[in-house]
Amino acid sequence: MTLDTVKHAAETPDVKLPWAELGLKEDEYERVREILGRRPTGAELAMYSVMWSEHCSYKSSKIHLKQFGEKVPENDAMLVGIGENAGVVDVGQGYAVTFKVESHNHPSYVEPYQGAATGVGGIVRDIIAMGARPVAVVDPLRMGDAQHPDTKRVLPGVVAGIGGYGNCLGLPNIGGELVFDACYQGNPLVNAGAIGVMRHEDIHLAKASGPGNKVILYGARTGGDGIGGASILASETFDDTKPSKRPAVQVGDPFQEKLLIECTLEAFAEKLVVGIQDLGAAGLSCATSELASNGSGGMRVELDDVPLRDSTLTPEEILMSESQERMCAVVEPEKVERFLAICEKWDVIATVVGEVTDGDRLEIFWHGEQIVDVDPRTVAHDGPVYERPYARPSWQDALQADDAGKLARPANSAELREQVLKLVAAPNQAAKSWVTDQYDRFVQGNTVLAQPEDSGMIRVNEETGLGVAIATDGNGRFAKLDPYTGAQLALAESYRNVAASGAKPLAISDCLNFGSPEDPDVMWQFAEAIRGLADGCLELGTPVTGGNVSLYNQTGEAAIHPTPVVAVLGVIDDVARRTPIAFQEEGQLLYLLGETHEEFGGSAWSQVVHGHLGGLPPKVDLAREKLLAEILISASRDGMIDAAHDLSDGGLVQAVTESCLRGGKGARLVVPDGLDAFTFLFSESAGRAVVSVPRSEELRFTDMCGARGLPVTRIGVVDGDAIDVQGEFALPLSELRTAHEETIPGLFA
Template identity: 40%
Template sequence: MSLADSDRELVVSELDREPTRAEAALFENLWSEHCAYRSSRPLLSAFDSEGERVVVGPGDDAAVVALDGETYITLGIESHNHPSYVDPFDGAATGVGGIVRDTLSMGAYPIALADSLYFGEFDDEHSKYLFEGVVEGISHYGNCIGVPTVAGSVDFHTDYEGNPLVNVACVGLTTEERLVTAEAQEPGNKLVLVGNATGRDGLGGASFASEDLAEDAETEDRPAVQVGDPYAEKLLIEANEQLVDEDLIESARDLGAAGLGGASSEMVAKADLGAHIELDRVHQREPNMNALEILLAESQERMCYEVEPDNVERVREIAERFDLGCSVIGEVTEGNYVCTVEESASGERETVVDVDAYFLGEGAPMNDLESEVPPEPEPDLPDADLTDAFDAVVSSPNTASKRWVYRQYDHEVGVRTSVGPGDDAAIMAVREAEQGLALSTGGAPNWTDAAPYEGARAVALENATNIAAKGATPLAAVDCLNGGNPEKPDVYGGFTGIVDGLAEMCETLSTPVVGGNVSLYNDSVAGPIPPTPTLAMVGAKDGYDAPPLSVAADGDLLLVGDRGLAADDVRLGGSEYLAQFDGSDRFPALPDDPAALIETLAAVADEDATLAVHDVSHGGLAVALAEMVTADAGLEVSLPGDDPAGTLFHEQPGRALIQTDSPAAVRDAFDGVAPVVELGTATDGGRLVIDAGDRTIETDAATIRERRATIERDLE
């Protein structure tokens, strides 16, 4: 590890001396892109993070949003991209552990996880190796700690070959009385470290996450990857609950990026305070650890608590009850952030860090980078046989069933899951508020690769449509903004586009973006990743029931929201169809009034006459129709318009298929909001018949299931 020359000059100027080795390493990590957001922070002001239900917005370990006057939810998202390339199992597992501890530090109990995963082409053996290891790591950790994984997404794209993405979101539950933040409260309060012992794993993880992956990263960067212990995390979850129940915590921060140095300095910096930490008091699992290692190790399952002196002994008792380590490592002060260690020879204490905490946390200069707007793709449409195209798109790993993934996750533990994975959105029963909490998460690399700004707008609308399809209205969102090396103008231009597009659509939907994460330098010898915004959005509804995705055996099928058909301007840009047949096109135009569309769709989904609702997006109408058919109920539909391929395969979000007993009522509800097209009717049996004018596509539920089992069939 080494501090950049320009940063060293700033540090020397501020300290009026050369930094110690520990200080230099601490500045390098806390001023890294991963921690300081030096390239992205200038852009993030585009997001609207305020709202009447927002209790805690960006800047803490997780955001807090009110469901009602008493019940709060927490919402956070993190990336563990580079570690998951180097060690897919531990990299992904510790990503889960980290976002769960972010939830704990707010005084909340974790109730749901969601994961969005991005890999190289599915038929590449290394991509499969990473995919299998990541899913195993997530399932192992989540299942062991007893937190259900209820939603997520998986995408395959050639540009992730050298740098997969692992984005994990967590939802927690708390109340106004139990709420804790990461801001230190009072000088004289003790800093207490609770959890696993500190080792040498994860050293330099923050700086490792802030640089391109080298060709030898899988071997050379292995020490920067943490090793998780989910059983210790489960004990930490329950211990944290007890500590919060007894009101023993003044503030809290989990130990993630930059380890103890990052967590403890950030706590006091938020309050413009300082701390005095005696590093040799930290309970350690390896001998002869030096000050720098103790400060920066990212060993997992550790929390730093601010505790009033009179409560320290009770905190220690609770830690011992749960078989967790506990060290009183220092106290909050009004001075600098100071770390000392006892010299073995003299027995005197040596000061290894003595800096202003606010300067350490906020002093990094922001980058002023060049940006190039990506060019709009020229239309180059393939001329594929419609039946062959239907088969190719439905069986693509991107649109195929993800059952192989989510069946490895326990999605029912905690008995809150009303709608689980495999649907448009999950629904968790928050009985404390008598509300259903809908959760949708994901991105769309084909979209944002083709058109970063419009694609990111579409990602936000797509997640909102998923939520509305279950009868819920969007409440808040968090984002994980993934990009390549921002020092490349074209890469930074694409990243700027996804920030602006996501911010614009979320504001249009009156959905505050209350927190998030930025992961840049996702660049390898294979090149940069596509600009990839992952959005985790929650919505609320009365009750816990929702219309199913699958059709019943009788009723009319309507398509709502298709702007392209209404304007006779169907665009295929970003679609799986073009990815399969090597074409290009402009990105689809989005609805004129997306907020009204989402509100209306949520209301219609909750009507008694509504039998099924399914959003139309990835894979277009072809995939949505295929997913709705069951062994007991089929569909007979006629494609509108003069372009069967465009109608079947374009991927404009903000559309939904609605099966209803009252088509007139649906038309009335959407009158003046969005176009409504009658497609056909449901039938007995499991056949899907698509009349495309001069040709007909016919298949059945069993054949569709076999085609959509691409991932299961290949990996088993």
């Protein structure tokens, strides 16, 4: 077969190319022809198809995502914002922290173990590419019905993949979530986040500058796994029949990645790298086009020099392969020998595959013939921009009118007790230790908080105690009822979780999981969620450092609930001042911060007891959330509280159950005046937390709350070996523990 060179493409304009099979629309293909002034070569078509995919180009979402830059000002902590591999914030003492959350949803449904494992590997390489040492990972997960046979296929594989890869890397898994809902049955969400630490001067960016500088591909050999994997697999809906795309799922090797981390950090330490890019979605197509377009010149690449695992791969397959554990570095000629020596020391394959040129073209050669001649910006940044039609769904009003207030409430204390037990044993509220025990949460010795705490926390500086906290949250049920409010509730909960641990929230990353953008209902949900998140970040003063959009989480006509997952990063001056969730000392006083209202739309109670979704989600008061956070941080810093737990999914009774079981101490609770026991226990009003206060600090603490205008109500005392709601019922901790801790192992062990 004749090699499809640039010259050949210019001479054979009528050759038919498989643009549709590669995921391009007809008008997109015509746009490529217009850009090039000719038909593309097969290699060029491969590059445009993966880089213009939904997953890589954000073509349906970028007009909405602009709000994050337009509305939300960067705060003083921001060092690197949207557009790089990951955002970077200043956490003080000369340290910077980089963090990001991404999705590996579609690959993880097709092949749960490898899909989840390579999701961890990919997000960790994003962190390395910024110049940072990875220090922790998190894993927000959404699965189908916990009783469904396919959930028993997907979840154990996903958990094993996350644990297997992260544990082998020696990275603690300090946070995340596990939520079950039938809406995720055919489209489970596997989001992965990572945190890295560096000094300010060590920040690196993805750009190829300096004509004559060499382009070095290093890491694993390129194979046939993952060809069009994340890029194309995540840019269309599944059909109703099967997970059918196993060859498109990448295969990970955490030991190779560990070598890659150490090799890269040593090269950084010796100042050998001008620019760097990891190879994730779209592989070499992405790395070469992004490095070239972000730099000051062009790039010439010799594809023959790419180390291969499979010698039969075509140029198109090499460019599209998403084989894992690979990175691309731009290195000055006089430093190449030393760079290669470091790679050899770490047993990492490294090859010079090209160089930066003084032109403005990305040129790729194969067997001495030119097969790519493009403006790299047209590949990496100038893809299609769609203004997808969107409209409020016709069913939205009826859904919101179906208020949870009409649902039957417990008629007596015995029913109330029974429903508490049912709630804390439900899969979403039950203990997740079956999952988290498969993760190493304390490797490296710097983890100070991990699941099931409100937020994970890592010590950054052993001498000063400087640390960072991270929490991820998102409630798809709330977002289904009202995507604007639901997105703000996700932000508020994550913000509140960080503050409850004693850390000051600084910035966010997000992972926005939605159905098909070609559905106007879904695009309305997406647009509203972005608007809510941008408005919320503006009010809270938390800039968006970056994130990920995952669309086409849909099977046929059935889309997932809109699920914006928000990760908030915070800083704490001294991790010794952290606040855990566990009630630790008998006799300490329990205070409820914030106001409780009859808010049950989308609540855990309505789902668990009645299988109901309808009404409006809880109201959001972001000014109150800021005040609550300030109180929690001040109280932690000044030693006024010994435990704090935010109130969210499941309400007060869920939070108190977790705090009691975590500390092995019971609680006597008194229903406050003006509330009935049911609302007191199950309401999911936002902007609330429960804290335990030493008696010696009670006056100082309540005076602070009063002076700042935060409602505070004494609701009980840490005492005994039961949760005793005065005048209603008592539940021994032993009975609660059995109910809370046996559900998930019973389903999946």
